[in-house]
Amino acid sequence: MHLIVSSIDSNQLQDLVFKIIQADWCGCGNSSTPLSLTIGASHLLPLLTTLQHNTHSEAVTALLLMLKQHRPTAEMVKQLMTRDTRVPGDDLAESALLSWCRDGSEEKCAELVATLLSQRCQASPTKRKRGGGGGGVGQPTCERILAHLDRLRLRLSYPRHKFYKLDALQKALQALRAHAQTCSGQRSATCLR
Numbered sequence: 001m002h003l004i005v006s007s008i009d010s011n012q013l014q015d016l017v018f019k020i021i022q023a024d025w026c027g028c029g030n031s032s033t034p035l036s037l038t039i040g041a042s043h044l045l046p047l048l049t050t051l052q053h054n055t056h057s058e059a060v061t062a063l064l065l066m067l068k069q070h071r072p073t074a075e076m077v078k079q080l081m082t083r084d085t086r087v088p089g090d091d092l093a094e095s096a097l098l099s100w101c102r103d104g105s106e107e108k109c110a111e112l113v114a115t116l117l118s119q120r121c122q123a124s125p126t127k128r129k130r131g132g133g134g135g136g137v138g139q140p141t142c143e144r145i146l147a148h149l150d151r152l153r154l155r156l157s158y159p160r161h162k163f164y165k166l167d168a169l170q171k172a173l174q175a176l177r178a179h180a181q182t183c184s185g186q187r188s189a190t191c192l193r
Contacts, residue, residue, distance in 0.1 A: 014057035018091045021099050048079035053090040060092055067096045072105055077112040081140035085147035094152045101163050110163055114172035117145050121176045
């Protein structure tokens with residue numbers, strides 16, 4: 001393993017860590033990285049929205065490993081959902097969510113995502129437009145949250161996962177669908193993306 005890690009670059013290492021965490025191969029759940037020992041999670045959360053997975057791969061990998069050691073919080077989920085889903089290979093949000101689902105925090109994670117989805121999608125269309133359409137820094141859009149949920153859905157192919165069947169998330173998605181049906185014109189089409 002040491003030989004493999006020493007001969008790959010940081011992007012390849014990041015991809016390897018993402019795959020290990022997504023496949024739940026790592027038997028080192030209680031180990032801690034030097035970054036998480038010296039800096040608390042709350043101090044690093046703002047970095048989730050600014051770090052690019054291809055340029056800051058070591059930092060993104062360290063953040064993912066640190067997030068895996070903590071229980072999900074509203075702020076963690078909010079910052080993860082702010083990440084751009086159009087960037088190929090950036091699986092940080094989905095890897096963290098999947099890790100939490102596998103570590104017994106599936107219900108908590110679904111509740112946090114449902115709360116965030118309800119808050120962001122019940123805002124009036126004029127409020128969303130004033131924010132520049134992107135939701136602002138630290139404010140994920142409804143579309144981005146749904147895109148992350150879709151990417152996570154592709155990774156939760158195992159029948160043992162009940163994430164999407166949990167009441168909190170089902171109610172939020174149903175409320176979103178009803179809200180989208182009442183939206184006018186073009187906005188209703190983008191509400192469900």
